[in-house]
Amino acid sequence: MNIQGRSSTDTGNGRNGILRGVTPVSAARRRVVNNVSTDPPKEDTRLGPANTILQALDHEQFLRLRQFIKRAHLVKDQYVYQQDDEIDMIYFPETAVVSDFQILEDGRTIEVGIIASEGAVGIASAFGSCRAANCTQVCVSGSALAIGRDIFERAVMSDPRLQRSIHAYLNAQVKQLSQRVVCNTFHSVEQRFCGWLLTLHRRSRRQSFTLTHEHVARVLGVHRPSVTYIAQALRDRELIDYGRARLEIRNSAGLEQIACRCSADQSALQFVH
Numbered sequence: 001m002n003i004q005g006r007s008s009t010d011t012g013n014g015r016n017g018i019l020r021g022v023t024p025v026s027a028a029r030r031r032v033v034n035n036v037s038t039d040p041p042k043e044d045t046r047l048g049p050a051n052t053i054l055q056a057l058d059h060e061q062f063l064r065l066r067q068f069i070k071r072a073h074l075v076k077d078q079y080v081y082q083q084d085d086e087i088d089m090i091y092f093p094e095t096a097v098v099s100d101f102q103i104l105e106d107g108r109t110i111e112v113g114i115i116a117s118e119g120a121v122g123i124a125s126a127f128g129s130c131r132a133a134n135c136t137q138v139c140v141s142g143s144a145l146a147i148g149r150d151i152f153e154r155a156v157m158s159d160p161r162l163q164r165s166i167h168a169y170l171n172a173q174v175k176q177l178s179q180r181v182v183c184n185t186f187h188s189v190e191q192r193f194c195g196w197l198l199t200l201h202r203r204s205r206r207q208s209f210t211l212t213h214e215h216v217a218r219v220l221g222v223h224r225p226s227v228t229y230i231a232q233a234l235r236d237r238e239l240i241d242y243g244r245a246r247l248e249i250r251n252s253a254g255l256e257q258i259a260c261r262c263s264a265d266q267s268a269l270q271f272v273h
């Protein structure tokens with residue numbers, strides 16, 4: 001498991017320049033790697049993993065893999081992969097939430113997917129070596145279980161139940177992506193903002209987040225003043241509250257009334273298995 005090797009090829013490429021205000025790519029990656037525990041997650045023997053895909057492993061299979069599984073603490077704004085990076089580790093979030101970003105030539109970004117405890121970062125590589133389709137960045141700090149791609153591929157090949165679980169998740173990801181296309185084309189920024197907050201709330205099971213208007217603007221692919229304008233209106237209606245790099249949901253039912261249906265459909269991803 002060569003998780004240290006990635007930093008040796010990390011050149012902190014030019015794309016980082018467009019991500020002003022967040023941790024540089026190279027430093028962020030090193031911190032992700034350094035936060036991967038060297039100890040297997042002992043408590044998992046008793047409780048099982050808190051990730052839906054890993055829960056598809058039968059108990060004996062999980063015990064065999066356990067020696068190769070390490071726990072990572074993913075910190076907000078850290079990059080797990082940049083677009084086109086070769087995937088050498090697969091990360092299974094437990095409490096962390098990770099965003100998939102697409103980056104345009106002019107530096108603008110837009111979020112195209114969210115990965116939480118129902119899924120995994122780099123899971124497409126479970127059936128064969130491949131590169132990251134998107135830039136993946138930690139949105140909500142938390143824990144994840146990490147395992148070498150090649151080791152996990154061998155486990156998948158010998159476990160039809162695990163294969164079915166991963167196929168179900170990949171199909172759900174395709175649906176999520178299709179929904180994003182529709183949402184980004186036809187629904188207002190306010191609807192998308194509220195829907196994204198609700199999705200984040202459901203996936204993380206949290207009410208408050210370390211979040212800036214700049215980050216939300218990157219997620220929605222809009223300019224920051226648009227986010228600030230909408231956030232002020234939502235705060236006036238006591239649906240949210242926010243301060244310096246902090247945002248709290250105060251009335252999720254009220255946000256539901258504004259959000260498009262896309263958020264409810266995307267939140268259903270965690271129940272597909």
Ligand SMILES: [Zn+2]
Pocket residue numbers: 182183184187191192195260261262263
């Ligand atoms: Zn929508």
